[in-house]
Amino acid sequence: MSTAMEGLGRDAGSASYLLPRGLRVNLGCGPVMPKNWMNVDGSRRAWLMAHGAGLDRLLVRLKLLRATAFRPGIVHHDLRRPLPWANDSVAAIYAGEVWEHLEYEDARRLTNECRRVLMKGGVLRLCVPDGVEFWENYLTIFREEQALEPAKRHVERLHSHVRMYFDDICTRPPGLKSFGHFHKWQYDEVQLVDLCTRSGFKDVGRQAFGVSRIPDIGVLERSNFLIVEGVKP
Ligand SMILES: C[S@@+](CC[C@H](N)C(=O)[O-])C[C@H]1O[C@@H](n2cnc3c(N)ncnc32)[C@H](O)[C@@H]1O
Missing domain, CATH: 3.40.50.150 (Vaccinia Virus protein VP39)
Structure with a gap:
């Protein structure tokens, strides 16, 4: 801790x-x-499980939906x-x-x-x-890479951190993903x-x-x- x-x-x-x-x-x-x-x-899938678990099972059997961890009894x-x-x-x-x-x-x-x-x-x-942990990790990677000669840096480490921020955390439009997916x-x-x-x-x-x-x-x-x-x- x-x-x-x-x-x-x-x-x-x-x-x-x-x-x-x-x-x-x-x-x-x-x-x-x-x-x-x-x-x-x-989520939409929780709604389906709460209101029609049988239909959910059928759609999974027909390979129209992937199996879900939601179970009957869930409250939407x-x-x-x-x-x-x-x-x-x-x-x-x-x-x-x-x-x-x-x-x-x-x-x-x-x-x-x-x-x-x-x-x-x-x-x-x-x-x-924890936002603090996220940005501390970013600064650690940045400082490690900055200390190297430009030709020896691994810029992908920073790309990956920034990508996580935009893809998983905030600004990308949700598209077909669940409304609750983005931070x-x-x-x-x-x-x-x-x-x-x-x-x-x-x-x-x-x-x-x-x-x-x-x-x-x-x-x-x-x-x-x-x-x-x-x-x-
Ligand atoms: C990252 S998952 C966390 C799942 C689980 N609690 C865990 O600890 O792993 C976030 C969950 O919050 C749900 N969620 C997001 N926004 C919601 C909202 N406005 N109302 C109800 N559920 C929501 C999503 O559907 C998703 O299942």
């Missing part, structure tokens, strides 16, 4: 936290659909719309690599919605790519902690991969990215 983690709002007592009992929701689940969680996604919901749960009714919300797929204003509204639906003591945990914002610890705090969460802080107030976080957390957790007061 990066040194930026150390001592920065990390809650050493996470493991002993008593999470309220109740519904646990995995927002923007993609292919990660653990049992005992309500798995929610807004566009996270830009209000969450479909009552106030104070949800025990935990996890979102892995999702908030960066929303415009900042949509993410702000959604974070507020998470506070609304969580019960007192309920936990919101967000995992997003629309880039976070760092300061922004993400601020977002959760301003939305009314308490004890907001960066957390290590796998360390959480949510006991079974291991069943759905896949990326050791920037992770921030907060508690509904």
Whole structure:
């Protein structure tokens, strides 16, 4: 874990936290659909699986669609719309690599919605790519290459980093790819902690991969990215 983690709002007592009992929701689940969680996604394929799993299977058999990791039971919901749960009714919300797929204003509204639906003591945990790490890597490659004589440089290393930014992160038009594929914002610890705090969460802080107030976080957390957790007061 990066040194930026150390001592920065990390809650050493996470493991002993008593999470309220109740519904646990995995927002923007993609292919990660653990049992005992309500798995929610807004993609077209999630819609098909939620409304016509038989038709999905048929289209796969006819080779008109590729097999999907979505399973029946998935809840289709566009996270830009209000969450479909009552106030104070949800025990935990996890979102892995999702908030960066929303415009900042949509993410702000959604974070507020998470506070609304969580019960007192309920936990919101967000995992997003770390903008700081991305640009630090860019600067490291740049400095390594700059230190070489021009004829010995590997410009493709920089091309590849820049390509990742434009192809996967922001500006290329989506075309036929899912609307949720492209990143629309880039976070760092300061922004993400601020977002959760301003939305009314308490004890907001960066957390290590796998360390959480949510006991079974291991069943759905896949990326050791920037992770921030907060508690509904
Ligand atoms: C990078 S995937 C992350 C999947 C999974 N959570 C993980 O940790 O690997 C982002 C997911 O967010 C979903 N998504 C993006 N924008 C969304 C929106 N507005 N509403 C609902 N789901 C959305 C996409 O369909 C996609 O499945």
